[in-house]
Amino acid sequence: MTTPPLQRTSATFLGMPAFPKAARAALADTQQRRNLAHATATIRAKRAAVVGEVEDWEGLRVAGAAAKDDALHHLAERLEQLEANLTARGATVHWARDAEEANRIVVDLVRDRGAEEVVKVKSMVTQEIELNEALEEAGVSAWETDLAELIVQLGHDRPSHILVPAIHRNRAEIREIFLREMAAVGRPAPADLTDEPARLAEAARLHLREKFLRAKVAISGANFAVADTGTLVVVESEGNGRMCLTLPETLISVVGIEKVVPTFDDLATFLQLLPRSSTGERMNPYTSMWTGVAEGDGPQDVHVVLLDNGRTAALADPDGREALRCIRCSACLNVCPVYERTGGHAYGSVYPGPIGAILNPLLRGTGSDVDASLPYASSLCGACFEACPVRIDIPSLLVRLRSRVVDQSSRRSPEALAMRAAAWTFADHRRFEAAQRAATTGGRLLGGRTVRTVPGLGAWAQARDVPTPPRETFRQWWARTHDDEETT
Secondary structure, three states: OOOOOOOOOOOOOOOOOOOOOOOOOOOOOOOHHHHHHHHHHHEEEEEEEHHHOOOHHHHHHHHHHHHHHHHHHHHHHHHHHHHHHHHHHHEEEEEEEOOHHHHHHHHHHHOOOOOOEEEEEHHHHHHHHOHHHHHHHHHOEEEOOOHHHHHHHHHOOOOOOOOOOOOOOHHHHHHHHHHHHHHHOOOOOOOOOOOOOOHHHHHHHHHHHHHHHOOOOOEOOEEEEOOOOOOEEEEOOOHHHHHHHHHEEEEEEEEEHHHEEHHHHHHHHHHHHHHHHHHHOOOOOOOEEEEEEEEEEEOOOOEEEEEEOHHHHHOOOOOOHHHOOOOOOOHHHHOOOHHHOOHHHHHOOOOOOOHHHHHHHHHHHHEEEHHHHHHHOOOOOOHHHOOOOOOHHHHHHHHHHHHHHHHHHOOOOOHHHHHHHHHHHHHHHHHHHHHHHHHHHHHHOOOOOOOOOOOOOHHHHOOOOOOOOOOOOHHHHHHOOOOHHHOO
16 A cells, blocks of 8 residues: 655745744744734634533534544545535636646646636645645736735735734734735735725725636635535635635636535534634625536636645544544634644644644644654643634644654754663662662652753753752662561
8 A cells, every 4th residue: 555645844944943943933023922812812702612612512512423424434525525526516626736736737737728927715634735826926926805814915024823823923923014015915905004904905906806806716725525415515704705705707716625524404503603612693695505507606617626635644543533633723823832832834834733733744744844843842731622613632743743753863862862871770670769769769869859850851951940859768668667567
């Protein structure tokens, strides 16, 4: 059996430093930490309120996990069913093994239609494959229409959150970006623009409106792909998705193969889980569904690109299948103490936070420094599992990935040498007792003082105190205090 291909690290993140080094730089940015603390605290409070209204939230989580597991355990059949239903309703389905193939398919489709620009919505998967860069190389301008993604694009920045890509920016920074950049690519921002949310939204709306009305081709992702009807679903809050999905003549949807759900009934479960977990809303303002081509209504030329790009490799991994349940709600990011302090850029991917710390090593392997470091980007507090609407046990997956990273690393690494020494010591009771005697001797010499640094323990000792050895082990205490009992 051949091993499924892994995802290539995109050019944007290639060569990034490992998480500890990238996180250190992020921690020094006090403005970003304030922005993140305010935003995540607000979303957490809203989510807690609406989740608390659901009588059987745990039952919904179990149902969501079961539906995703069913789809993933029968993925080949579900995808064939999805393709058949899409084709029967007038859509053209394409299959892409990796980013290069997906980009080539989309670029060819856009070129064939003579389009020089496209509008985009729900495009995280296209950020994963760097479609904007591929289109730009082909002479096509791609315009992000989601407000947060527009801010990231105009700011020549990278997304730092799954749901709110510009979460690291505050209103004053957004105003500066709009005033500085909008005029170069379309309708300029009003000269008297303030940082009031309504004024910023109005500036974005006016800027984007002309692009919506002019574009002949739209590119979307999808939150869900329903196998038994061939329906694609986009869930959003601003209405930009509705504009993209209905106005242009051609619609190209790039969809990860893990987005498939078995039935339309299953979709009802996810439409309760996703808005509450992501934006803290009972129901999102806009839910758009399309099933192929509807004569005389919306795009008459519909294409769906089903993308693998490492997902099959994750599916074949005993630990990876559970991670593919993810519905990209970002609830795990908003409760993660590590993410709240470092932000998303330190994770080296469009998928940051706890879910990114497991998805990226599964999709891309642990061959690079940044991917090998991600399983350690967690305190293992368990808040991510409690928040996950499809019950992905992220802490357990992180621990197993850490074990894998250690096994794959050099047997001469300090951690590997320490583990080998421990295994040798524990294998014989005489060695173990000798080690205990040495430890208690050390404890008596220290006299209760705390050891704060030990040569060779590196970053571990910088964040923790080394446990002080006891002056006496339990066995030694027992032998000393029960000597009479043993001799009688």
